[in-house]
Amino acid sequence: MRISVIGTGYLGATHAACLAEHGHFVVGVDTDKEKVTALSEGRLPFFEPGLEELLQTHLASGRLRFATDMVDAADADVHFLCVGTPQRPDSMAADVTFLESAIEQLAPLLERPCLVVGKSTVPVGTAQRLGERLARLSPAGRAVRLAWNPEFLREGFAVQDTLHPDRLVFGVSDSDSEATLRSVYSTQTAWGVPVIVTSIPTAELAKASANAFLATKISFINAVAELCDATGANVLDLEEVLGHDSRIGRRFLHAGLGFGGGCLPKDIRSLIARAGELGVGHAFAFLSEVDVVNMRRRQRVVDLSRQLVGESFIGRNVAVLGAAFKPDSDDVRDSPALNVAGQIQLQGAHVTVFDPKAIDNARRLFPTLSYAGSTLEACDGADLVLHLTEWPEFRALDPGELAQVTRRQLVLDARNCLDQQRWREAGWLYRGLGQP
Numbered sequence: 001m002r003i004s005v006i007g008t009g010y011l012g013a014t015h016a017a018c019l020a021e022h023g024h025f026v027v028g029v030d031t032d033k034e035k036v037t038a039l040s041e042g043r044l045p046f047f048e049p050g051l052e053e054l055l056q057t058h059l060a061s062g063r064l065r066f067a068t069d070m071v072d073a074a075d076a077d078v079h080f081l082c083v084g085t086p087q088r089p090d091s092m093a094a095d096v097t098f099l100e101s102a103i104e105q106l107a108p109l110l111e112r113p114c115l116v117v118g119k120s121t122v123p124v125g126t127a128q129r130l131g132e133r134l135a136r137l138s139p140a141g142r143a144v145r146l147a148w149n150p151e152f153l154r155e156g157f158a159v160q161d162t163l164h165p166d167r168l169v170f171g172v173s174d175s176d177s178e179a180t181l182r183s184v185y186s187t188q189t190a191w192g193v194p195v196i197v198t199s200i201p202t203a204e205l206a207k208a209s210a211n212a213f214l215a216t217k218i219s220f221i222n223a224v225a226e227l228c229d230a231t232g233a234n235v236l237d238l239e240e241v242l243g244h245d246s247r248i249g250r251r252f253l254h255a256g257l258g259f260g261g262g263c264l265p266k267d268i269r270s271l272i273a274r275a276g277e278l279g280v281g282h283a284f285a286f287l288s289e290v291d292v293v294n295m296r297r298r299q300r301v302v303d304l305s306r307q308l309v310g311e312s313f314i315g316r317n318v319a320v321l322g323a324a325f326k327p328d329s330d331d332v333r334d335s336p337a338l339n340v341a342g343q344i345q346l347q348g349a350h351v352t353v354f355d356p357k358a359i360d361n362a363r364r365l366f367p368t369l370s371y372a373g374s375t376l377e378a379c380d381g382a383d384l385v386l387h388l389t390e391w392p393e394f395r396a397l398d399p400g401e402l403a404q405v406t407r408r409q410l411v412l413d414a415r416n417c418l419d420q421q422r423w424r425e426a427g428w429l430y431r432g433l434g435q436p
C-alpha cells in the first residue's frame with residue numbers, strides 16, 4: 001500500500017521504517033527540514049537501537065522516503081498522524097495543536113477516498129473534532145475516513161514493539177476502515193498478533209489508560225519503598241514476593257527514582273485534566289497522587305544525597321551517572337536524572353554528568369551542569385556517585401577501579417540495580433532506595 005506518516009519523531013520514524021519493512025511504500029513527512037535531511041541520508045536524529053539499520057535498508061529498497069512538503073503525502077491510501085501531543089505550558093492538558101495543523105495541511109490535498117489514522121496519544125474526544133474538520137476541509141469530503149490506532153511502543157524497544165506488538169487496537173466507525181487497517185497490518189495479524197476492534201473514543205482511551213496503569217504500578221511500588229525506608233523492610237524482596245503473584249506480575253514493579261520521559265508524566269496529567277472536563281475528575285483523584293509519589297522520588301534522592309555528604313552540598317563534588325530518562329535512549333524529556341542533577345547543583349554542589357548517549361541533549365537542556373566523556377572522568381574527585389539511569393555499562397562497572405579516582409567511596413543507587421555486594425566488598429558505602 002502507499003502510506004504517508006506525518007511526524008517523524010520517535011514514533012513516526014519507527015512506524016514509517018517498520019511499515020516499509022512490511023512491504024508498504026512509505027513517505028514520512030515532517031516540517032523540520034534538518035530532520036528530513038538526516039533521515040533521507042540514512043542518519044537517525046535520535047538514538048534508538050536497530051532503527052538506523054532499518055532506515056538504511058528501506059531507503060535502499062526504495063520503499064521509504066522523507067519529505068517536508070505535505071504534497072508528497074497527497075496520493076497515499078492511508079495517512080498516519082504521528083505528531084507530538086506535549087503537555088500544554090499553561091495547564092495539565094495535552095496540546096493537540098500539532099495534530100490540528102497536520103489536518104489543516106493534509107485535508108485540502110485529499111481529493112479521493114482514503115483513510116487518515118491517528119496514532120498520537122490524545123484526550124478522548126479529540127478524534128471526533130478532528131474528523132469533522134477533516135470532512136469539512138477535504139475536497140473528497142466524507143469519503144475521507146478517520147480511524148484511531150494507538151501506539152504502545154517503548155523507547156529503547158521501539159522497533160521490536162512496532163514489528164511485534166502485544167496487540168493492535170483499531171478504533172473505527174465503519175467496516176471499510178477496519179478492512180484497510182487489516183491490510184496495513186496483514187503481516188502482524190498473520191503472525192497471530194491480537195486485534196481489538198473498538199469505537200474511536202475507546203481507542204483514544206486505550207493508550208491513556210494503559211499508560212495511567214503503568215504509572216500507577218510504578219508509583220505503588222515506590223510508595224511501598226517509602227514504607228520500607230520508614231521501617232527497615234526491603235522493597236527488593238517485596239518486588240519478588242508480589243511479582244511472583246501472576247495476578248500482579250513482575251514488570252513495571254521496580255522501585256527507584258520513578259518514571260519520566262515524554263509519555264507517562266504528561267499522559268497521566270492529560271487524563272486527569274480530561275476526566276475533570278468530563279465531570280469524572282473524582283474517579284481519577286488517585287492519579288494526582290500517583291504523580292505526587294513519583295515526583296517525591298526525585299526529592300528523596302536529593303535529600304538522601306545531601307544527608308550522605310554531610311548535610312550540605314557546598315563544596316562537594318557529585319558524579320551523576322545517567323542523564324536520559326531511561327537506558328537505551330537519548331531522550332531527556334522530563335528526565336528524573338537531570339532533575340536531580342539540577343537540584344543538587346542549585347544547592348551548591350559541583351555536579352558532573354555522564355551518559356552513554358544523552359549528553360548532547362542534556363547539555364542543550366541544562367547547559368550549566370558539567371559533562372564528562374566517561375564514567376571515570378565524571379567520578380574523578382567525587383564525594384558521592386549517584387546512579388540515576390540504569391544503563392548496562394553502569395551495572396557492569398568495576399567498583400574497585402572507580403574507587404581509585406573518587407574522593408570518597410559513597411554510592412547512591414537510585415535505580416536499585418547495582419550489585420551491592422560487589423560494591424560493598426570493594427570498600428564502598430552502598431545506599432539504595434527502600435532497602436536497609
Ligand code: UDX
Nearest residue numbers: 151152153154155252253254258259260261263325326
Ligand atoms: C511508555 C509506555 O511503556 C509505552 O507503552 C508508551 O507507548 C509510551 O510510554 P516509555 O516512555 O518509552 O514508554 O518508557 P517506559 O519503558 O514505559 O518507562 C517509563 C519510565 O518508567 C522510565 O523513566 C523508567 O525508568 C520508569 N520505570 C519503569 C520505573 O521506574 N520502574 C519500572 O518498574 C519500570
